[in-house]
Amino acid sequence: MSKGFRKSLFPPGVAQLPETELNPFTLRFKDREFEELFTKHHVERDFPQSVVYMVIGIFAWFTYSILDFLVLEGAELTFVLLVRAVVISCLTGLVIVCFLPDIERKIQWILSACMLIAGSGIIVMTGRISEPFNHMYYAGLILVVLYSSNFLLLRFTYSVIVSASLFFAYLVAAAIVNPVPQWALINNAFFLSVTMCWTIWTRYWSDYYIRGDFASRYFLIQEKRRSEELLEAAEAGNRSKSEFLAIMSHELRTPLNAIIGFSEMIQQKLFGPIGSDKYESYVNDIAESGRHLLGIINDILDLSKAESGKIMLQDEELPVADLIDQALRMSRGKAAEQGIQLAFDVPEKDVTLRVDSRLFKQVILNLVSNAVKFTKRGGKVVISVVSNDDGSCSVIVEDNGIGIAEKDMARIFDPFVQVENSLCREHGGAGLGLPLVKKIAELHQADLTLHSTPDVGTRAVLTFPPERVVQLEQVSQQVA
Numbered sequence: 001m002s003k004g005f006r007k008s009l010f011p012p013g014v015a016q017l018p019e020t021e022l023n024p025f026t027l028r029f030k031d032r033e034f035e036e037l038f039t040k041h042h043v044e045r046d047f048p049q050s051v052v053y054m055v056i057g058i059f060a061w062f063t064y065s066i067l068d069f070l071v072l073e074g075a076e077l078t079f080v081l082l083v084r085a086v087v088i089s090c091l092t093g094l095v096i097v098c099f100l101p102d103i104e105r106k107i108q109w110i111l112s113a114c115m116l117i118a119g120s121g122i123i124v125m126t127g128r129i130s131e132p133f134n135h136m137y138y139a140g141l142i143l144v145v146l147y148s149s150n151f152l153l154l155r156f157t158y159s160v161i162v163s164a165s166l167f168f169a170y171l172v173a174a175a176i177v178n179p180v181p182q183w184a185l186i187n188n189a190f191f192l193s194v195t196m197c198w199t200i201w202t203r204y205w206s207d208y209y210i211r212g213d214f215a216s217r218y219f220l221i222q223e224k225r226r227s228e229e230l231l232e233a234a235e236a237g238n239r240s241k242s243e244f245l246a247i248m249s250h251e252l253r254t255p256l257n258a259i260i261g262f263s264e265m266i267q268q269k270l271f272g273p274i275g276s277d278k279y280e281s282y283v284n285d286i287a288e289s290g291r292h293l294l295g296i297i298n299d300i301l302d303l304s305k306a307e308s309g310k311i312m313l314q315d316e317e318l319p320v321a322d323l324i325d326q327a328l329r330m331s332r333g334k335a336a337e338q339g340i341q342l343a344f345d346v347p348e349k350d351v352t353l354r355v356d357s358r359l360f361k362q363v364i365l366n367l368v369s370n371a372v373k374f375t376k377r378g379g380k381v382v383i384s385v386v387s388n389d390d391g392s393c394s395v396i397v398e399d400n401g402i403g404i405a406e407k408d409m410a411r412i413f414d415p416f417v418q419v420e421n422s423l424c425r426e427h428g429g430a431g432l433g434l435p436l437v438k439k440i441a442e443l444h445q446a447d448l449t450l451h452s453t454p455d456v457g458t459r460a461v462l463t464f465p466p467e468r469v470v471q472l473e474q475v476s477q478q479v480a
Contacts, residue, residue, distance in 0.1 A: 020215040027156045027207045029215075038214050043104045046152040050107065051098050053150060054114055058091045060147070061118065064140065071136075076129045087121035112158045115148035119166035126180075127173035135180035138188040141170055142195045149199040149206075156200075156207040163196045259293075313356045313443055317470045320351045320385055320395065327364035328383070331372060339377040342368070345384035351393055352470040359440045366437050367397040367460050374458070375401035391466030398459045404452035412450065437462075444468060 021030045029035040061084055068080045094114050097103060103110070122140040129137070145163055148154065171189060174180045180188070321344075328344060335342040353360070364383070371381040379400050386394045404412060412434055434450075441448040445465050452458040 020218065022208075022211060022215075027204065027211065029211070034218075037218075038211060041214065042210070043107055043153060047098075047104060047107065050111060050151050050153045051095060053147075054091060054095050054098070054111075057114065057118060057147060058088055058095070060143075061088050061091065061121070071133050072129065076133075079128055080125055083121050083124055087117055090117045107153055108155055108158050111148075111151045111154040112162050115144065115151075115154070115159075115162045116165070118148070119144045119162075120169070123166065123169050123173050126170065127177040129178075131180070134178050135174065135184035135188060138170065138174070138192060141166060142192060145192075145195050145199050149203050152206070152210070154203075156204050159203045160200055163200060167192055167196055313359070315354050316357055317352055317354050318357055318360075320353050320393070321346055323353075323355070323357060323360050324364055324383060324385070324395070327361040328368065330365055331368045334369070335372050335381065338372060338375075340372055340375050341380045342372070343380065343382045345382060347385040347387070349387055351385055351387060353393060353464055354468050354470055355444055355464070359443070363437050363440050363462065364395070364397075366434070367462070370434065371397055371399035371401060371458065371460070375399045387469075388463070391469060392463050393469045394461050394463040396459065396461050398457065400457040403454040403456050403458055404450070405454050409450065409452070 020034060022028070023030055029038060065081060065084050068077055068084070072080055091114060094110055094117075097110060098107075119141055122137055122144060125137050125140075126134055128134075145166070148162070149159065151159075170192065171185075174185050174188065179185075324344060328342065332342055368381060368383065375381060381397065381399045384396045384398070386396060388394060438448050441462055445468065447463045449461045449463075450458060451461070
């Protein structure tokens, strides 16, 4: 398809969509699915118009019989009337067929048959009646060609084939079957060829602009959907910002109030000299609050670095069991405070991974902390390592906590998002844990998947590819 044709389907300056590329010779979209979409839309819109035109054609064939009575008589009149009766009956049958179910798929054949039957009737008359009327009936063939060009559903290629067939059939009838004078044959052939070329030209551009209009409207619909998606994404971004501000106002204000409040008490010596036991307790609270703030800030910085591609992995070949055990040491105290059992199902094989030690432990710590946070007192969190048949290795963190609804799974990896309402949730957190885990997993070419059922629990599976698994050796003695 030429560059000019591609551009003319759309407003100036608008790029061509690949699926709307049009073949300039057959006037069919090169994309099969898009062609089917156009056909379905075109038939639904213009099918009634085509049926009405067929009924008009039947009425025209009937009324033109008046001319037969004016110029013919005897056997010729009877023959012509019989031809008209046959043609009208066939056209009526085609109209009736149009009301059958799912007939829209055959509309091109029906309209082509309508044009062919109407034109063939004229040619049969030309091949039978005598001079001078045998070379006058060609005018009816001109009307048939012009009439059929108004079928909006009739494709350009079908119209060309049927028009050419009728033209050559007429030449055979007028030159061989029932010869007409040479001057009449030349005259009739000239006007028929001009009419046929004119209708082919108009049919071509009619089809072209109908398809171009459909392609343009399709383009506008796609742009509208894209705009709506961008608007929805922008609104989601604004909502995330609002949620982030609400979360940060809570997460930062609480430890800051503790730090400021307890430090002022110590500063003002409200409970006596600095050596008081209460001050020691307050110092511990200050330290804990400071560590909490530092953790949030570190998560924000790490996520920001991960999204901007600035985190550089420091790969080492390390035993995965040791890394997990080191990470769990930082979570056991919190789990014990909440009355949650934290278990590590040590693998039978010693698995060594090529990972960044700090980031790997951060992943495990975040997954375990998340599981502990959303597991009720008396619950259980289990960490296990599984060696897969394809050579990959999976680290699994499973809990029997509150779980996640299926409708919320798509949002769970968005930064600053928690499934609960950010203003009234029961659990703390900035909503950075899982997004950060996912980013770190992607840096290691690992795959993170979540399987969760509300009120049953959640199962997080972190799978490292075979190229990250260094060795699998049977451990001589299982660690208890």
